[in-house]
Amino acid sequence: MxxxxxxxxxxxxxxxxxxxxxxQIGASKGVLSRAFNxxxxxxxxxxxxxxxxxxxxxxxxxxxxxxxxxxxxxAVVVSGEVVANNVFKLKTDYPIGKxxxxxxxVEAAAGLVELFQSHGDTQPVGTxxxxxxPKCDGAVFVxxxxxxxxxxxxxxxxxxxxxxxxxxxFWGEMYLISVEVAExxxxxxxxxxxxxxxxxxxxLVSQNKHHQPKDIKMSKIRAMALVKASVRMNSMG
Numbered sequence: 001m002x003x004x005x006x007x008x009x010x011x012x013x014x015x016x017x018x019x020x021x022x023x024q025i026g027a028s029k030g031v032l033s034r035a036f037n038x039x040x041x042x043x044x045x046x047x048x049x050x051x052x053x054x055x056x057x058x059x060x061x062x063x064x065x066x067x068x069x070x071x072x073x074x075a076v077v078v079s080g081e082v083v084a085n086n087v088f089k090l091k092t093d094y095p096i097g098k099x100x101x102x103x104x105x106v107e108a109a110a111g112l113v114e115l116f117q118s119h120g121d122t123q124p125v126g127t128x129x130x131x132x133x134p135k136c137d138g139a140v141f142v143x144x145x146x147x148x149x150x151x152x153x154x155x156x157x158x159x160x161x162x163x164x165x166x167x168x169x170f171w172g173e174m175y176l177i178s179v180e181v182a183e184x185x186x187x188x189x190x191x192x193x194x195x196x197x198x199x200x201x202x203x204l205v206s207q208n209k210h211h212q213p214k215d216i217k218m219s220k221i222r223a224m225a226l227v228k229a230s231v232r233m234n235s236m237g
C-alpha cells in the first residue's frame with residue numbers, strides 16, 4: 001500500500017471525501033484525488049498538513065506503513081479552570097489524549113465565515129486543555145438560549161469544521177452554523193435534520209421548545225462545524 005493509499009484509508013476512517021480533505025489542508029482541488037487515481041506521490045508539505053490536522057494518526061504509519069495506524073495516547077490531567085460537561089461522540093471519533101484547542105471570539109473575528117477562513121491568522125483568546133476529546137479545530141462562546149437547557153449563553157462549544165455540506169452532515173447531530181439572512185450572517189448552534197422540502201433544504205431545530213424549527217436553503221449556508229463537546233463554568237471566580 002502506497003502513501004496516497006494510506007491517505008485514502010485515513011479519509012475513509014474519518015468519514016470524509018478526498019475533496020473535503022484537500023480543502024481542509026489548503027490544497028487545490030485535485031491535488032490528492034489525481035495522485036490517488038494516478039498512484040503518484042504528493043508534495044511533503046501536504047503530508048505535513050495532514051499530520052498536523054490528524055495527530056491521532058501515526059506519522060510513521062502514514063509515511064511508511066509501519067506500526068499501528070492510530071497513535072496510542074495515555075490520559076492526562078486537566079489543566080486550567082474549565083471542565084467539559086458534555087462530549088458528543090460519533091462512531092468516527094477517536095479521543096486524543098492531549099490537545100490544545102484554540103478558543104476564539106467570533107465577534108472579534110468578524111463572524112464565523114471569517115474565522116474559518118483565517119484560522120491561522122486569528123488570535124485565540126485562550127485554549128482548552130481537556131483530555132480524550134475527539135479532534136477539534138477550535139472552540140467559541142455560545143450566545144442566545146435556543147439550545148437551553150443543554151447549552152446556555154456563555155457556554156463554550158468545541159467544534160470540527162466540515163466542508164461538504166451535502167455529504168458530510170450527520171443528521172440529528174448538533175452543529176455550529178452560519179447562514180445568510182437578509183444579506184447578513186446569522187450564527188447559531190442547532191440540531192440539523194432533513195427537511196420535508198427536499199434535498200436543497202435542511203431543518204434547524206432548537207433544544208428550547210420556545211424556538212420553532214426553521215427550514216433553510218442549502219445555498220444559504222456559509223459555514224458549518226460539528227459540535228464535539230461543550231464546556232460550562234458555574235462560578236464567577
